[in-house]
Each structure stands twice: as C-alpha cells, then as structure tokens.
Amino acid sequence: MLASEDGLPCNRDVHEDLLRKLRKLLPPEAVLTDKEDLRPFECDGLSVYRRLPLVVVLPETIAQVQAIMRLCHVLQVPVVARGAGTGLSGGALPLSDGVLLSLAKFKRILHIDPENAMATLQPGVRNLAISEAAAAYGLYYAPDPSSQIACTIGGNVAENSGGVHCLKYGLTVHNILMLKVVTMEGELLTIGSETLDSPGYDLLALMTGSEGMLAVIVEVTVKLLAKPERAQVLLAAFDDVFKAGEAVGAIIAAGIIPAGLEMMDKVAIQAAEDYAHAGYPRDAEAILLCELDGTNAEVSEHIMEVREILHQSGATEVRTAVNEAERQLFWKGRKSAFPAVGRISPDYYCMDGTIPRRQLPHVLRQISLWSEEYGLPVANVFHAGDGNLHPLILFDANKEGELARTEEFGQRILQLCVEVGGSITGEHGIGMEKINQMCIQFKTAELSQFHAVKAAFDPAGLLNPGKAVPTLQRCAEFGAMHVHHGQLPHAELERF
Amino acid sequence: MLASEDGLPCNRDVHEDLLRKLRKLLPPEAVLTDKEDLRPFECDGLSVYRRLPLVVVLPETIAQVQAIMRLCHVLQVPVVARGAGTGLSGGALPLSDGVLLSLAKFKRILHIDPENAMATLQPGVRNLAISEAAAAYGLYYAPDPSSQIACTIGGNVAENSGGVHCLKYGLTVHNILMLKVVTMEGELLTIGSETLDSPGYDLLALMTGSEGMLAVIVEVTVKLLAKPERAQVLLAAFDDVFKAGEAVGAIIAAGIIPAGLEMMDKVAIQAAEDYAHAGYPRDAEAILLCELDGTNAEVSEHIMEVREILHQSGATEVRTAVNEAERQLFWKGRKSAFPAVGRISPDYYCMDGTIPRRQLPHVLRQISLWSEEYGLPVANVFHAGDGNLHPLILFDANKEGELARTEEFGQRILQLCVEVGGSITGEHGIGMEKINQMCIQFKTAELSQFHAVKAAFDPAGLLNPGKAVPTLQRCAEFGAMHVHHGQLPHAELERF
Numbered sequence: 001m002l003a004s005e006d007g008l009p010c011n012r013d014v015h016e017d018l019l020r021k022l023r024k025l026l027p028p029e030a031v032l033t034d035k036e037d038l039r040p041f042e043c044d045g046l047s048v049y050r051r052l053p054l055v056v057v058l059p060e061t062i063a064q065v066q067a068i069m070r071l072c073h074v075l076q077v078p079v080v081a082r083g084a085g086t087g088l089s090g091g092a093l094p095l096s097d098g099v100l101l102s103l104a105k106f107k108r109i110l111h112i113d114p115e116n117a118m119a120t121l122q123p124g125v126r127n128l129a130i131s132e133a134a135a136a137y138g139l140y141y142a143p144d145p146s147s148q149i150a151c152t153i154g155g156n157v158a159e160n161s162g163g164v165h166c167l168k169y170g171l172t173v174h175n176i177l178m179l180k181v182v183t184m185e186g187e188l189l190t191i192g193s194e195t196l197d198s199p200g201y202d203l204l205a206l207m208t209g210s211e212g213m214l215a216v217i218v219e220v221t222v223k224l225l226a227k228p229e230r231a232q233v234l235l236a237a238f239d240d241v242f243k244a245g246e247a248v249g250a251i252i253a254a255g256i257i258p259a260g261l262e263m264m265d266k267v268a269i270q271a272a273e274d275y276a277h278a279g280y281p282r283d284a285e286a287i288l289l290c291e292l293d294g295t296n297a298e299v300s301e302h303i304m305e306v307r308e309i310l311h312q313s314g315a316t317e318v319r320t321a322v323n324e325a326e327r328q329l330f331w332k333g334r335k336s337a338f339p340a341v342g343r344i345s346p347d348y349y350c351m352d353g354t355i356p357r358r359q360l361p362h363v364l365r366q367i368s369l370w371s372e373e374y375g376l377p378v379a380n381v382f383h384a385g386d387g388n389l390h391p392l393i394l395f396d397a398n399k400e401g402e403l404a405r406t407e408e409f410g411q412r413i414l415q416l417c418v419e420v421g422g423s424i425t426g427e428h429g430i431g432m433e434k435i436n437q438m439c440i441q442f443k444t445a446e447l448s449q450f451h452a453v454k455a456a457f458d459p460a461g462l463l464n465p466g467k468a469v470p471t472l473q474r475c476a477e478f479g480a481m482h483v484h485h486g487q488l489p490h491a492e493l494e495r496f
Numbered sequence: 497m498l499a500s501e502d503g504l505p506c507n508r509d510v511h512e513d514l515l516r517k518l519r520k521l522l523p524p525e526a527v528l529t530d531k532e533d534l535r536p537f538e539c540d541g542l543s544v545y546r547r548l549p550l551v552v553v554l555p556e557t558i559a560q561v562q563a564i565m566r567l568c569h570v571l572q573v574p575v576v577a578r579g580a581g582t583g584l585s586g587g588a589l590p591l592s593d594g595v596l597l598s599l600a601k602f603k604r605i606l607h608i609d610p611e612n613a614m615a616t617l618q619p620g621v622r623n624l625a626i627s628e629a630a631a632a633y634g635l636y637y638a639p640d641p642s643s644q645i646a647c648t649i650g651g652n653v654a655e656n657s658g659g660v661h662c663l664k665y666g667l668t669v670h671n672i673l674m675l676k677v678v679t680m681e682g683e684l685l686t687i688g689s690e691t692l693d694s695p696g697y698d699l700l701a702l703m704t705g706s707e708g709m710l711a712v713i714v715e716v717t718v719k720l721l722a723k724p725e726r727a728q729v730l731l732a733a734f735d736d737v738f739k740a741g742e743a744v745g746a747i748i749a750a751g752i753i754p755a756g757l758e759m760m761d762k763v764a765i766q767a768a769e770d771y772a773h774a775g776y777p778r779d780a781e782a783i784l785l786c787e788l789d790g791t792n793a794e795v796s797e798h799i800m801e802v803r804e805i806l807h808q809s810g811a812t813e814v815r816t817a818v819n820e821a822e823r824q825l826f827w828k829g830r831k832s833a834f835p836a837v838g839r840i841s842p843d844y845y846c847m848d849g850t851i852p853r854r855q856l857p858h859v860l861r862q863i864s865l866w867s868e869e870y871g872l873p874v875a876n877v878f879h880a881g882d883g884n885l886h887p888l889i890l891f892d893a894n895k896e897g898e899l900a901r902t903e904e905f906g907q908r909i910l911q912l913c914v915e916v917g918g919s920i921t922g923e924h925g926i927g928m929e930k931i932n933q934m935c936i937q938f939k940t941a942e943l944s945q946f947h948a949v950k951a952a953f954d955p956a957g958l959l960n961p962g963k964a965v966p967t968l969q970r971c972a973e974f975g976a977m978h979v980h981h982g983q984l985p986h987a988e989l990e991r992f
Contacts, residue, residue: 115745115854138751160693171693173701174670187941195850196882197656197667197705198919199926199937200965201949205669205701209693226751249611255634255722297793354691358611386692423694430695441695445683449953453697456948469696 015054015097018075022057022099025067030105032056041100044085044092045147049432053080053094060105062180062188062218069216070186072099078462079184081216083124083155086147088350089431091159091211091467101216103154109133110219117224118177118194123154123217127161130222139224142169145427146335154217160209162427164260164334167385168293169225171427173208180219181207184458194221206453211429212464214457228293231259233327234306236315237284241265241368241380244286245360247313248384251290252357254309256302260291261385265364267344268337268379268392275340278333279326281317288315288384289334337381338392345394348379349406353414355387355422366416367391374409376402388426389417415440430468438468439475447472511550511593514571518553518595521563526601528552537596540581540588541643545928549576549590556601558676558684558714565712566682568595574958575680577712579620579651582643584846585927587655587707587963597712599650605629606715613720614673614690619650619713623657626718635720638665641923642831650713656705658923660756660830663881664789665721667923669704676715677703680954690717702949707925708960710953724789727755729823730802732811733780737761737864737876740782741856743809744880747786748853750805752798756787757881761860763840764833764875764888771836774829775822777813784811784880785830833877834888841890844875845902848924849913851883862912863887870905872898884922885913911936926964934964935971943968 022031032038033055043050054077059065072079078098085092094100106122109129113119114137119130127148131140144163145151151161156172157179169175178192192204207214238244244263251258264272265286273280280287288310292302303320310318321327333340341348355363364380371378379392391413395406414424414437424430424437438447450469454461470478518527528534529551539546550573555561568575574594581588590596602618605625609615610633615626623644627636640659641647647657652668653675665671674688688700703710734740740759747754760768761782769776776783784806788798799816806814817823829836837844851859860876867874875888887909891902910920910933920926920933934943946965950957966974 113854115749116852117748160698162693166692170670173698174666183941183945187945189942189945190939191942193850193919194852194917195919195922196662196884197658197850197922199921199930199934200942200946201706201710202656202669202698202701202704203942203945203949205698206949208698210697214697252613253611255725294790295794295797297797298791301791301793354689354693356612356690358609388692421690423689423691425695426691426693434695438695443686445679446685446687446696446699449679449683449685449699450696452952453699453702453949456952457945 014075014077018071018077019055021071022055022068025071026057026059026064030058030060032058041082041085041094041102044082044087044090046088046090046431046433049090049093051094051096053100054097056100056102058102058105062182065101065182065216065218066186066188068099068101069182069184072462073185076460076462078465079216080464081212083152083158084126084150086151087155087159087429087431088352089425089429089433091429091431091464093432095465103152106154106218112137114139116194117226118221119224120219120221121153123157123220124152127151127153127156134224138227140227141222142175142225143172146338153220153222157208157217157220158210158212159427159429162383162388164262164383167261167383168257168259173205175223176204176208176220177223178221179204179207179217181215181217183215184460184463189215192221209429211431211468213454213468214463229295230299231291231293231327232299232303233289233291233321233330234303234310235280235319235321235330236288236290236310237281237317238286238288238314239284239316240314241286241364242361243314244288245364245384247288247310247315248360249357250309250313251306252385254305256305258290258385259293260289261383262289262334263287263380263382263384264334264337265380267377268341268381271340271344271379272333272337275343276333276336278329280333284316289330334381341379341392341394346396346398349393349395349410351389351391351393351410351413352426352428353389353417353422353424354426355389355417355420357387359420359422360384360387363389363416363420367413370409370412374405376406376409383426387422411437432467435467435470435474436478438470439478444472447475510571510573514567514573515551517567518551518564521567522553522555522560526554526556528554537578537581537590537598540578540583540586542584542586542927542929545586545589547590547592549596550593552596552598554598554601558678561597561678561712561714562682562684564595564597565678565680568958569681572956572958574961576960577708579648579654580622580646582647583651583655583925583927584848585921585925585929587925587927587960589928591961599648602650602714608633610635612690613722614717615720616715616717617649619716620648623647623649623652630720634723636723637718638671638721639668642834649716649718653704653713653716654706654708655923655925658879658884660758660879663757663879664753664755669701671719672700672704672716673719674717675700675703675713677711677713679711680956680959685711688717705925707927707964709950709964710959725791726795727787727789727823728795728799729785729787729817729826730799730806731776731815731817731826732784732786732806733777733813734782734784734810735780735812736810737782737860738857739810740784741860741880743784743806743811744856745853746805746809747802748881750801752801754786754881755789756785757879758785758830759783759876759878759880760830760833761876763873764837764877767836767840767875768829768833771839772829772832774825776829780812785826830877837875837888837890842892842894845889845891845906847885847887847889847906847909848922849885849910849918849920850922851885851913851916851918853883855916855918856880856883859885859912859916863909866905866908870901872902872905879922883918907933928963931964931966931970932974934966935974940968943971
C-alpha cells in the first residue's frame with residue numbers, strides 16, 4: 001500500500017513517522033490502519049473508483065484537525081477530507097499514500113438562533129438533521145439533495161449541493177453565511193459573517209464547491225427559512241417530451257418560480273411507477289411535477305395560473321395532489337427514480353449536466369437520436385426548472401463493449417451541454433469522474449487561473465490532489481486523444 | 497505629477513514610453529493627459545480623497561483593454577479601473593503614476609434574452625438602464641443602489657452593490673451569471689455560465705466585490721426577474737426607536753421577507769420631510785417603511801399580517817400607501833434622505849456597517865449614547881431588514897477638532913459593528929476609506945489568505961494598489977497606534 005500512485009514522494013520512513021506522530025495526537029481508536037478498518041473509506045458514492053488510504057484519522061476537535069494538518073504539511077503528506085461519502089463524482093476517493101481525514105465525529109448542532117434564522121453546525125451534521133432540529137421553531141434548511149438523509153453539511157458545502165428546491169431557494173452557496181476552515185498549514189480561518197455581506201474577497205463562495213481542494217471545513221453557519229404556509233404539487237402528463245420541455249419555459253416566462261419543477265420521461269416514469277406506485281400515468285411520454293409554495297392565497301393563485309399554462313402547452317392531463325399524502329407520494333416516485341431505474345437495467349450511468357432552459361427541447365431531441373444510434377435506452381430524470389439534466393444511460397457492463405459505448409455517449413451529452421452554453425455538472429461535482437471534461441469546459445487561461453487560486457491556499461498541492469481541476473498537461477493529452485479520434489467539435493480544436 | 501506616492505518605481509522614461517505606446521493603441525481622444533481633462537477623474541463619490549492620474553484611457557473594445565493591460569504589465573505601471581465613479585469608499589481613486597482605465601465607452605446593452613430572463617451588458621451600462629430595457633418584456637434587474645440612475649453595472653459588480661431591495665432579492669453577487677474579465681496580464685477570462693452553477697472554483701463570486709483588485713470587468717451577464725404583480729408599502733410610526741428595531745425582528749421572525757424594510761430616526765425623518773414632503777409624521781421618533789411585493793393575493797395577506805405585527809410592536813400609526821403615487825412618495829423621502837440631511841448640517845459623515853438584526857436595538861442605543869458624549873447629532877437611515885446601518889454623523893468641518901471627533905466616533909461605531917458579530921461595510925466597500933478598519937475585522941491569517949488570493953491574479957500588485965486589503969505592516973502600525981490611545985477593545989489587543 002505504500003507505492004505512490006500519485007506522483008508524490010513515497011517514503012516508508014515518512015509514513016512510519018506520520019503514523020507514530022498521529023498516534024500521539026489522537027486516541028488509538030481515531031487512527032485506523034488495518035485493512036478491514038480502511039475498507040469503508042475506499043470509495044464514495046462513485047464506487048467504480050476504489051482505493052485504500054494509508055491511514056484514516058477521526059479527529060473530534062478543531063485543534064486536532066489543525067494538528068493533523070500541520071503534521072501533514074511538515075511531512076508533505078497529502079490529505080483527503082471526507083463527510084458521509086455520498087458524493088457521486090469520486091471527490092472523496094482516498095490516496096494510497098495519503099491521510100483520509102473523516103469528519104464523522106463532528107456531528108453536533110452547535111447553535112440554533114431562531115431570531116436571526118441561522119444555525120451553526122459541525123460539518124458532520126446530516127443535511128436532514130438540520131431541518132429536523134429547526135422544525136421546533138417553524139424553520140428549515142432549504143437545500144435538499146436526494147441523499148439528504150445521509151449526506152452531511154460539510155460535504156454539501158464542499159460540493160455546493162443543490163436539490164429539488166434549488167430553483168427557488170438556491171444552491172448551498174446561497175444558503176450559508178459563515179465557515180470555519182483549516183488550511184493545509186493548519187491555520188484556522190473564519191470566513192463570511194452573520195450578515196448579508198462581508199468585506200474582503202468572497203472566500204465563502206470560493207470555498208463552496210471547491211471539492212476539498214482549498215481547506216478543510218470544520219464549522220458551517222447556515223441560513224434557515226420559515227416553513228411556507230402551504231406547499232402543493234401539480235402533476236402534468238404529456239404525449240410528447242418536447243411539449244413538456246416547452247411547458248417548463250412557459251411557466252418560468254410567466255414569472256412564476258416554482259419551489260420545484262421536475263421532469264421525467266417515459267422510461268423513468270414506468271420504472272418509478274413500478275417501484276413506488278406513485279400513481280403516475282404509465283402511458284405518458286413525459287410528466288412534469290411542479291411544486292408551488294408560499295402563503296395560502298399565493299399558492300391558490302399560482303396553481304390556477306400553472307394549470308392554465310400546462311393545458312395551453314398541450315398537457316393531456318393535469319392533476320393536483322388532493323392531500324399531503326398524495327403530495328408525498330408524487331415526490332416519492334421522483335425521489336426513487338434512480339433506484340427504480342436500477343431495477344430495470346443491469347447497470348446505468350447517471351449523467352449530470354446543465355443547460356440554459358431554452359435549450360431543453362433541442363438537447364432532449366439530440367439525446368433521443370443518440371440513444372437510437374448507440375442502441376442504449378436513456379431514462380431522463382431532471383430538475384427541469386434550472387436546466388439540470390440527469391440522463392441515465394441504461395447498459396449492461398457484461399456485454400462486450402457496452403461500457404465503452406456508454407461512456408462515449410455520456411461524453412457526447414456533456415460536450416453538447418457545453419456547446420449550448422451550459423456546463424458539465426449541475427450538482428454532482430467534478431471529482432475524479434469529470435476531470436477530463438473540465439478541459440472541454442474551460443480554456444487554458446481559465447484553468448491556469450484555477451491553478452493559481454489553488455496555489456494561493458495550498459502551494460504544494462497536498463489537499464485532495466488529482467481531483468476537480470485538471471493539469472494543463474492532462475488537458476493537452478486528453479485533447480490530443482480526442483483530435484485523434486476525430487470527435488472533437490470545431491470549437492475544441494481551436495483550444496488545443 | 498511624476499513623483500511616486502505609492503512606493504512603485506517612478507521613472508519618467510517609463511511614463512513617456514507608456515504614453516507613446518498608448519497613443520499607438522488608441523485614437524487620440526481616448527488618451528487624456530491634460531490636467532483639465534484629468535480633473536473629472538480625480539476622485540469618485542468619496543471626494544475627500546483626490547488625486548490626478550498620470551493618464552486616462554478610454555478604450556472601446558475588449559481587444560483594446562487587453563492591449564492596455566499587456567502594456568502596463570510589461571512596463572509594470574499600475575492600473576485603476578473606473579465605471580461611473582459613484583463609489584463611496586474611494587475605490588476608484590487614481591494613482592499619480594498610474595493609468596486610470598475608464599469603462600465609460602462600454603455602454604451597450606449587448607443582448608436581452610427574455611426566455612431565459614437574462615441580459616448581457618457592457619460594464620458601462622447604467623444600473624437603471626437595464627431595468628428600463630427589460631421593461632418591454634415585463635422583467636427588471638433587482639439590485640437598486642440609491643445611485644442607480646448614474647452607477648454602472650461594472651461598478652456594481654466591483655463593489656457587490658446592494659440597495660433597498662437586497663433583503664429579498666440579494667446583492668449583485670446573487671443576481672449575476674457570467675463575467676468576462678481581463679487580467680493584469682491581458683488574458684481574457686470567461687467566468688460563470690448561463691446556468692445555475694458552474695464547475696471549478698467560484699471565480700464569479702470571488703470577482704464580485706473585489707473592488708478592481710483582481711481583474712478588469714469587460715462584460716456582465718445578469719439575471720432578470722419578472723416584475724411582481726403588485727408592490728405595496730406600509731409606513732409605521734413609533735414613539736421609541738428601539739420599538740421600531742424590535743418590530744423589524746418580529747416581521748422577519750414571522751417568516752415574511754419584505755421587498756424592502758427601511759428605518760429612519762427623528763433627525764432623518766424631519767430632514768427628509770422638509771426636503772421631499774413625503775407625508776412622514778414629523779414628531780415620530782422612528783419610522784419603518786415596509787414594502788411587500790408578489791401576487792395580489794399574497795401582498796394582501798402579508799399586509800394584514802405586517803399591520804398586526806407593527807401594532808403589536810407598539811406602532812403609534814400604521815399607514816398603507818393608498819396608490820402608486822403615494823408609494824413612490826414614501827420612497828422618495830427615504831431615497832433623498834442623504835441630500836436632505838446635507839441641508840441641515842454643514843457636513844455629514846456617512847457610515848456603512850452591518851450587524852446581525854437582533855443587535856439593532858442594542859447598537860442604536862449605543863450610538864445614541866455616543867452621540868451625546870461627542871455632542872454630535874446622528875441621523876440614522878438604514879436597511880433595517882438586513883441589518884445594514886447608515887448612521888450619518890452631523891458635524892461642521894470648520895469647527896476646530898470636529899472632523900477628528902467625528903472620525904473617532906465613526907470608528908467606534910464600526911468597531912461596535914464588528915464586536916456584535918457584524919462587519920465594517922454593508923455595501924459601500926472598503927476602498928481607501930476603511931482600509932484600517934479591515935485590521936479590526938480580520939486576523940492575520942485571513943488577511944494573509946486575501947493577499948495570497950490577490951497574488952494568484954496579480955502577483956506584482958499592479959491592479960488598484962493600496963485599496964481594499966491592508967498590508968500586514970499597515971495593520972501592525974494601525975494596531976499599535978490604537979493601543980497607544982488606549983481605545984482598542986480587549987479582543988483587538990489579542991490580535992496585535
């Protein structure tokens with residue numbers, strides 16, 4: 001396990017020194033080196049990548065985190081921080097010659113301040129636990145990734161997580177106020193403030209979504225929102241997926257911002273219905289779920305307007321959940337779409353790209369053409385309101401060549417997202433998974449600027465190396481490879 | 497004019513070389529060096545600081561900006577970028593041995609996309625002009641600083657401007673999608689995307705509010721919002737300023753987010769009423785203006801709730817504007833409060849600090865005690881909803897020692913803002929004005945991180961040097977000075 005896969009100096013003596021010193025800093029049960037103890041940390045939610053770390057540390061205090069970081073800085077040992085490990089892009093994949101720093105013991109809710117509608121949390125607090133604790137005050141924390149039962153607020157900040165409600169309530173970055181972070185050198189920084197804005201460069205936003213590359217998050221202060229008086233969901237069925245895409249644009253153009261606006265196509269509808277029995281129309285080509293929240297009067301008014309728009313857009317059926325139980329059932333179908341699709345296909349590849357809303361019909365049409373070309377079915381499940389696509393490509397890894405065809409198909413989808421003005425990730429992050437696609441998204445000048453920002457925090461590149469931002473050399477190689485295959489769109493050719 | 501005040505190499509030959517080369521890059525009318533031509537650029541809205549630049553350049557294209565930056569980079573000449581010059585903290589103060597780069601000719605609205613509710617603008621487009629152009633589509637741009645008739649979107653991004661409506665609709669950073677910027681080396685970077693999130697570090701947020709220290713903004717893509725169906729304003733009078741402060745907390749605690757929630761105290765009320773004849777109750781100790789917007793039904797519901805809360809909080813009078821004309825009049829009084837106060841006092845010092853809302857009554861009480869102690873009246877005008885204070889200290893610069901007493905009083909207010917968990921600026925930026933106060937707000941570790949981020953963009957420190965982020969040496973000197981005066985609070989003593 002001591003071989004260096006990552007181009008960093010590999011030295012058995014250094015590692016022995018590291019382990020000895022870690023055991024001085026932490027109690028025995030907080031320094032794990034046995035293979036069986038390391039196993040649970042070998043991957044995150046993207047389990048196709050697996051690697052055992054050199055050591056797992058489980059600190060309990062900020063001072064311990066600082067001491068660990070100082071030690072790793074002195075010994076020049078790389079560090080990967082980890083929350084619940086629910087990430088879908090391999091951002092928490094360990095290094096075999098590095099420390100895996102788990103924040104699992106940082107799970108206390110430090111303070112809830114109902115008057116100022118904020119909560120201060122240790123990074124290992126689960127996303128859903130925040131809303132559960134705030135419920136006593138009629139408050140909740142808005143961002144709700146599908147993994148919210150398990151994922152932690154520290155991981156949410158590292159990935160800038162979204163969720164079904166981010167169209168109206170924003171991503172994690174829009175819902176946090178303050179962070180405490182520990183740098184690679186062991187310095188404790190407080191960034192942001194309890195107020196709307198704070199002076200100096202916006203390190204709070206910079207840290208959010210930085211995928212553990214800049215510092216280790218040790219405390220998070222979030223905004224809480226008052227629970228809306230009423231939430232109601234509409235389900236609309238369409239006989240044409242493009243009509244559903246156009247209805248999305250029409251709702252937004254009417255000036256209505258739904259709390260959630262989700263779309264599923266036929267493959268996804270049928271899978272979800274068979275799994276969750278949500279009452280979805282099995283024969284529809286697409287459904288939209290549109291949640292409206294606010295005051296009683298506002299929701300009533302918006303429901304009427306949205307119904308009208310849906311009918312005008314050619315919906316064959318529009319239903320309003322008759323009660324809270326049915327509302328929950330409508331959402332259950334959507335939220336279980338991924339596991340439901342997992343039942344109908346040996347394997348699936350979950351894409352995550354974002355496009356400007358107006359491109360929705362065009363992109364859906366193109367995906368459907370490619371689906372025929374590759375002979376691979378696609379289930380489309382996505383946050384339509386904010387243009388965040390999750391096409392699931394169904395395949396069978398045991399069939400010769402099917403994985404390779406799937407990856408090629410997936411990459412074309414991401415390239416299309418970039419071409420139409422969107423991006424290669426909506427909420428799952430870059431991590432290991434999409435590091436090559438970053439070369440499509442950005443030019444050399446922007447990548448160079450990213451590296452300079454990274455160096456401003458971690459000049460030796462010890463924090464989560466190899467993730468999120470590719471080296472220019474990697475992009476050159478990736479570009480060259482693609483030019484060779486003749487698949488690079490014209491715009492890309494100019495870049496390399 | 498060639499003496500270096502800024503510690504940068506001063507060299508007549510370099511300057512002559514610079515001017516000769518600038519004249520090759522730009523037409524003659526775009527390179528100003530005559531004293532009279534330079535005069536309009538000698539200061540921004542903080543006119544207490546004045547300085548003539550070496551040269552003013554007025555490029556018209558991004559390519560010209562890149563060429564200017566490349567030239568200044570090669571010759572190591574500092575550059576200060578400037579929009580409309582309405583900033584209130586001296587951020588656009590020129591350098592006598594530097595280039596003043598005016599974006600005044602970048603005033604085209606490049607594209608309005610109603611379907612995706614966004615607009616792409618050159619940086620010199622005036623804030624209000626965006627909403628005027630978007631009005632044809634029922635859309636508007638939300639952030640509305642008081643200077644919105646004159647200030648430009650590029651300057652808004654540089655300062656992360658707010659305004660009366662930022663409580664509900666956010667600051668500039670929450671309302672932009674994409675930037676094109678030119679670095680000190682002349683590289684053109686595209687940051688952000690048309691979608692909700694984009695991969696890589698959040699350079700979009702980092703650039704916003706960076707006060708011209710990281711790059712020159714040459715294009716801005718903003719979000720547009722649908723105009724609310726209805727906006728209505730309530731005016732509440734109080735016989736006690738602290739009751740008004742508590743009413744603010746009660747409204748927010750009820751889960752209502754007003755479009756604007758403004759407070760004025762007696763000095764401000766009377767000055768504004770005498771000036772704008774807005775119908776304010778002259779004998780009230782404080783008034784609140786509370787604007788509610790949304791659908792018709794929602795606004796009606798919220799008006800009833802807010803009226804009830806205001807009465808419960810001890811309001812002596814609650815009025816709802818009877819029509820749009822009265823609504824505009826209520827706001828006219830508030831928006832003209834600064835010039836109105838300017839009529840009743842020879843001079844005033846406009847503070848800009850932010851505090852957590854719960855601290856409002858405490859901070860108001862303390863300001864009122866200090867006002868008596870210093871014998872200097874204070875008019876309080878502020879964005880109460882988001883805790884952004886604008887106390888105006890009234891003084892007479894012609895009275896011996898009164899300016900010095902005013903500055904000392906002002907500094908105590910800012911220190912108090914920091915002590916209660918707030919910050920030294922809400923929306924006016926740091927610039928020249930508050931660079932010393934940054935030493936109170938931040939510790940060495942955070943300031944060092946700011947310098948590292950700056951160096952990641954501009955290692956030679958040529959972009960707007962001397963602004964926004966103090967050197968550690970400056971903080972040490974500032975700290976020492978204050979210890980000497982014996983005024984530094986205990987927490988500060990520990991920092992130096």
